[in-house]
Amino acid sequence: MNQQEHRKNEHVSLATKQFQEETATTTRLAEVRLVPQTMPEIGLDDVDLTTTIAGQPTTAPFFINAMTGGTPETGKLNQQLATAAKETGIAMATGSESVALRSAAAQPSFAIVRQTNPGGVVLGNISATTSPETAQKAVDLIKANALEIHVNAAQELTMPEGETDFRWRKNITAIAQRVNVPVIVKEVGQGIDPRTLRILNTLPVAGVDLGGRGGTNFITIENGRRSHHDMAYLEDWGLTTAESLLVAREFASGLTVTATGGIRTPFDVAKCLALGADNVGIAGFFLHVLIKHDLTTLIQTIEWFKDQLKRIMVLCGCKTIAELQQAPYLLSPALQQTVEQLLTIK
Structure with a gap:
């Protein structure tokens, strides 16, 4: 097993150890309140969770994100x-395929996703330094139905063997x-900060996965792999x-x-959609359910997410995801102040 393959196994082990059941305070989603509609004038059967991811139709506005x-x-x-995604009709993204692009021996661990779920929505994943041909x-x-390009400067700089050059814009455009x-x-x-979002708006990309702070922390994971664990000071780096x-x-x-980033409950999903998300990716929590329990429990959990999300939407008076994206919400004074400062960044 080469160094990159060994790192993949390390990441799963360290992410599992790092997992915390409650992360709402670190994502700051606990500071978001959805405004109820006391007389919603709809029923549970009126709610439609269908939406699209990367232009592909899916049964729910959340998916299994890259792991x-x-x-x-x-x-x-x-x-x-992939079996869970197939059984529940939700999309799935793979972890970084970089190792498979360098080693044929690693390719089956990714190809199995499409083999298992031939008709599902699958997202690939590569680094921003990958050539367009690769x-x-x-x-x-x-x-793949779509391709995620991950940008991870903080992780790479913490990683003992990580990259140190992050001139990515030209290559992302080419890809x-x-x-x-x-x-x-x-x-x-x-x-992802306002300056980067402005740049991405000028590139020929279809979407952005915000990957906010509050979930699996790769700075913590990579610092755990450093011999002196000397970069813990960066563990709170970034935007939630x-x-x-x-x-x-x-x-x-x-x-x-x-x-x-730290999505643990259907309520988290609903809040993200109300804040304007088109869809929501869940990685660490689903992995935790699978490893701690089993595949059957993961499938049941995903179906439970769907049911609970519908119930929350009824309480908000929303029949569709588009309506939920326009639902009213309240922010804590502290979060409101943070956002006002961020919006002044040029």
Whole structure:
């Protein structure tokens, strides 16, 4: 097993140890309140959760976001996650395919996703330094419906063997122009700021995955792999999920917006949609359910998410995701003040 493959297994182990049941305070979603409609004048059967991800129809506005792949062990996880996606009709993104693009031995751990779920919506995942030609190979490997390009400067700088050059814009543009599927630019846990959103609006990309702080923290994970654990001071780096979403409402007008980072409950999903997200990615929580329990429990959990989200939408008087995106909400004074400061950034 090479270093990159070994790192994939380390990431799963460390992410599992890091998982916390309650993260609403770190995502700042606890500071968001949905305004109830006391007389909603709708019933549960009126609610429609269908939406699209990367232009593809799905049964729910949340999906299994990028996690893993690259080794036999993570390939088994990918097969189970793909089974859950197939059984529930939701989309799924793979972890970074970079290792598979360098090693043929790692390819089956990603290809298994499409083999398991031949008719589902599958998103590929590559780094921003991948060549356009190789990016298309990543798409072809899993017959992806869309391609996530992850931007992860903080993780790379913390990673003992990480990259140190982050001039990405030109290559992201080239990838988006060359691959035959929509491209989504994805952060991995530190959120996306107003300046970057303005830049992304000028690039030929279809969407942005905000990857806000509050969920799996790859700075903590990579610092745990450093011999002296000397970069813990960066563990609170970045913008939270709620902060990133509220900023994106103003600066991502030309992009579809995916909310990720610390999503643990159907209420979190509803709040993200009300804050303007087009869809919501869930990674760590679903992985936790799968590893701690089993595949059957994960499938049941996803179906429970659907049912509970419908109930929340009834309480808001919303029949569709589009209506929920326009639902009223309240912010804590502290979060409102943070957003007002962020909106002044030029």
